[in-house]
Amino acid sequence: MGLLLTAILLGIVEGVTEFLPVSSTGHLILASELFGYRADQWATFNIVIQLGAILAVVVLYWRTFWTVLVGLGARDPASWRFARNIVVAFIPAAVLGLLLHRYIEVLLGAPEVVAVALIVGGIAILLIERLVGAARITGVADIPLSRTVAIGFIQCLAMIPGVSRSGASILGALALGVERKTAAEFSFFLAIPTMVGATTLELWKNHDQLAASAVGWDTIGVGFAVSFIVALVVIRWFVGIVSRHGFAPFAWYRIGAGALALVWLLAR
DSSP, X not given: OOHHHHHHHHHHHHHHHTTTTTOHHHHHHHHHHHHOOOGGGGHHHHHHTHHHHXXXXXHHTHXXXXXXXXHHHTTOHHHHHHHHXXXXXXXXXXXXXXXXXXXXXXXXXXXXXXXXXXXXXXXXXXXXXXXXXXXXXXXXXXXXXXHHHHHHHHHGGGGSTXXXXXXXXXHHHHHTTBXXXXXXXXXXXXXXXXXXXXXXXXXXXXXXXXXXXXXXXXXXXXHHHHHHXXXXXXXXXXXXXXXXXXXXXXXXXXXXXXXXXXXHHHHO
């Protein structure tokens, strides 16, 4: 498969899955097995194109970010709580990501782990949807600090490929009394520092290898653009689905996809 076609396909996979509770990293790992390309050569590509999906959040929610920015300058309490919650929830992933980076890289080479995590995560979504009580928190700025810290640590479960960063943070928020739409949007906003930090770390670690890699900046640019465009569509669609039907459709998808992937991986 050619570089350009692979970049387009991976950009689509990233744009579709980054903000859904289905694990973008897990899908990219499984894609490497399905399409037959060398995952190690595309590791930096897979990290960097996530910024395309992150840019989609900035574009779609620019009014929210602008309002918060103006509010910070005006010392508006709600704006300061909004910013505080994003920063505080990001810190656990930043610290543990640095400490456990080598162990995470080992797991990234295990597609069987992805398949099992997809199944387990799907079951977890169904259980949490059924067990959680009535949501009481309806705004990102209204999430108490203690629950923000808890969501930040729960997000760290996504260091296991296949768990899903968005899925972990959304389910953590739901379990702690945040309503569905706010939980999804908090996950979108939290993705910005989390993924920017991950991309910066990856580029710093592999800047020498990137110049000599078969996957150059032009290929990365294609993947970035595709993931951005696809994510623009998916985010709006996702919020609508969640508001009307909850997260159960994504749970059943995870269970089905994980089961099929596990059977295929074991039968090879």
